[in-house]
Amino acid sequence: MDNAADRIWTDFRTLRETTPLVLSLTNSVVREFTANALLALGASPIMSDAFEEITELVGIAGALNLNIGTPTPRSSEAMAIAVAVAKAKGIPIALDPVAVGATQMRRKLVDRLLSMATPTVIRGNQAEIAALAGLSSAARGVDAVGNLEQAPAVVRQLARQTGTVVVASGATDYLSDGNNVIAIENGHPLMARTTGSGCVATAVIAAFLPISSHPFSAAISAMVVMDLAGELAADHSQTEGPGSFRVRFLDSFDKLEPEQIQSRIKLVQL
C-alpha cells in the first residue's frame, strides 16, 4: 500500500478540478449537512424529492446518492425512477440503507432498488450491512450497535451476494469488492456524535465515483478523506465537543493536504 496515499490525493485533486454534480435523494435530517460537505469537498450538490423531475435531474448528474433515512411513498418512487434512469445512462449509484433492519418499509425499498440495478457502492454501518446480508434484523434505530467481530467476513459476503463494492463504516471501516477486504483504521469517535456523518460518507463516495477508475478505489479514497477530515477536526485546537467538531469537519475537507494523507493513513489489507 505504498502509494495508496498518492492515489487518494490524485483522486481528490481530480474531484476538485472536475466538481462532479452529485444528485442526492436523501433523508430530511441531513440534507443541509450533506450539501455543505459536498461543497466543502469540492463537489457540486443538487437535491430533489420529486419523481416528476427526477429523470431530468439524473440526466445532468455525475453520480447518484440514494439514502433511505426518512422514506415516504413519494421518495421511494423517486428513488426507483432515479435508479432506472441512472442504470440506462451508466451513472454510478451509491446506496445508503439507513436503519434497513428497523422497518419493513425500508427493507422493501432496498430490495426493490437492488432488484432494479446493482448500486456501484453500498455503504452502511455494521448493523445495516449485517441486516442486508440477512444476518441480523436487530439494528437499533440508526446508530450502529457495537463492533462485530465478523464484520470483515460480513462485508465480503454482502459484496459477493450483491456483486458490488460494500463499505461497513465504524470505528474501523471495512471495504470489500467481494475478493479483497480492506480495513481503514482512521477516523474519530466524535464522528458518531454528529448526525449524518454516515450519510455524508455515502455522499462523499458518490462524489468520488465519476472520477475514479474503479469503484473500489473510489470507495477507499472517499472513506480515507472522510476519516481524515474527522481526525483533523477532532485535533483542531478550538474543537471542544460535537458542535465545534462539525464546524471544523467541514473546514477540514477544504484544507486537507497530501502530507496529511501520507502521514495519517492506516490502510490494512486483510
Add this chain to the structure above:
Amino acid sequence: MDNAADRIWTDFRTLRETTPLVLSLTNSVVREFTANALLALGASPIMSDAFEEITELVGIAGALNLNIGTPTPRSSEAMAIAVAVAKAKGIPIALDPVAVGATQMRRKLVDRLLSMATPTVIRGNQAEIAALAGLSSAARGVDAVGNLEQAPAVVRQLARQTGTVVVASGATDYLSDGNNVIAIENGHPLMARTTGSGCVATAVIAAFLPISSHPFSAAISAMVVMDLAGELAADHSQTEGPGSFRVRFLDSFDKLEPEQIQSRIKLVQL
C-alpha cells in the same frame, strides 16, 4: 430544593449511561439540530415522517417527541398512529404544540392527539401554552410574544385541564404538574435567537422521560440542563453572536459538569 442539583445530575448521568432512543416526528426546519442536540446530550435520535413504518419505530423507541411545527396530512396521520401505539405500549410522549394558535390545522391536530392520549409532558412557549389553555389565539407565528404575568397560573391551569405536566418556556420557564409550580430562572436570550431551541427543549424532555422516576422531575432536569447549556454557550469566550452560540450550545451538552449545575441552578417553588 437543596439536592435538586444532585437529582438532576443523577438523571443526566443515567441518561448518558442508557442512551435512550428518542423517536422524533418533528418539523422540517429543526430536524438536524434536534438530532445533533440529542446526540450531544448522550441520547440516540431516530426520525421518521412515514405512518407506514411508525408502528415499528415506536416499538423500539424509549420515548416519543411530537412536534407540529410543519404539519401535513401525512405527518398528522403518523403522529396519530404514533400516539396510539405509544399509549398501548406505555411509551412516554412529549408534545410540542408549535404555533398552535396560528392555524386551525395545528389546533385540530393537537386536539386530535390530546383526545387520543394524554402526553406525558406538554412544552410550548407562553403564547402556545396560553392558546392551548383557551386563553388566547393571538400567537404571532412561532415566537413567543412577551412574558405573560399570569404565566404561572396559566401553566397550572393547563396542567389541571389536561391532567399532565406542562412547561412554558421563556426568559423564565414555568413548570407545573397541576399542583406545584416551579420557576427556572436560568437560560440566556441568545436561545431565542436560534431556531429550534424550543423544539430541542421538548426533545430533551423526551430523552429524560424514560430514565426519570416522575415526569415532573424529568421535565425539571431537562429544562435545567437545557438552560445551563445555553448559559455556558453564551459565556464561551468565542461566542460572538447567534451562529457561534449554536456551536457552543451543542458542545455544552457534552461538557456539562455537576459543579456547574450546583453553582448556577435557579429553581424557585412558587
Add this chain to the structure above:
Amino acid sequence: MDNAADRIWTDFRTLRETTPLVLSLTNSVVREFTANALLALGASPIMSDAFEEITELVGIAGALNLNIGTPTPRSSEAMAIAVAVAKAKGIPIALDPVAVGATQMRRKLVDRLLSMATPTVIRGNQAEIAALAGLSSAARGVDAVGNLEQAPAVVRQLARQTGTVVVASGATDYLSDGNNVIAIENGHPLMARTTGSGCVATAVIAAFLPISSHPFSAAISAMVVMDLAGELAADHSQTEGPGSFRVRFLDSFDKLEPEQIQSRIKLVQL
C-alpha cells in the same frame, strides 16, 4: 451614491425595531439556515409546507419568501395559494427560482406563479435569471455557471419583461428595476461554498420589503447587508474554511455596524 450607506443602515435599524414576520415556503435543504439567518438579522421566521394552513399564515406575515428549490405538487399548490392571498392583501413577495432551467416542473411552477401575480422582487443566480429571461436553458444544477458578460443587460431585460425588481447575484451582484442597473461589488467567494447562501439572500430581501419605501432600495439594502455579512465572516480571525465561515456569517448579521457599511460598500450605477 453618497448616502447609500446611511439609507441602508436606516433600513436595517427599522428592520430590527419592527422584526418583520417572514413566511418562507422554501426548499427542504436550507430551512434551518434560512430561519437562523432571519433570526440573526433581526426578523422573525415562520415556515410551512401545507396549503391547508397557508391562507391563515399569509394573513399574519409581513412578507412572503418563495423558493422552488425542492418542488413537490403539494408545495407548488401551497405557493400558488400563498401568492393569491399575498396579492389580495398587498403582502410583498420575494421569489427565488432555484435551478429553474434544470427541469420542466420548476419552469412550469415559476410560470404559474408569475401568471398569478408579479413578485415584488425576483432573485436568482445569473444562470437562473438568464433562463427566466428565455436566454438559456443551460443551468447546471443549482450553482451558477460562470459570470455572464451580458449579466447587467439580462437583469434589466427580465426586470422589463416582468415589470418588477430583479437581482442576479454572483461575484458581482446586478440589480435592476427595469431602468436603472446597480452593481454591488461586495461579498466573498466562500459564500458560494456554503449551501443556501442564495436562498438566504432572497429571504433577507423579503425581510427588507415591509420596511423599505421602494422594493428596489429594499433589494439594494438586503444585498449589501448580505454581502457585508459574508465579508466580515471571511475576515474573522477564526474562519478557516466553509464550516467556520457559516458560523461567523450568522454572527455578522447580528454585529454589523454602520461604519462597516460606510467603509466597505461598493455600489456602482451602471
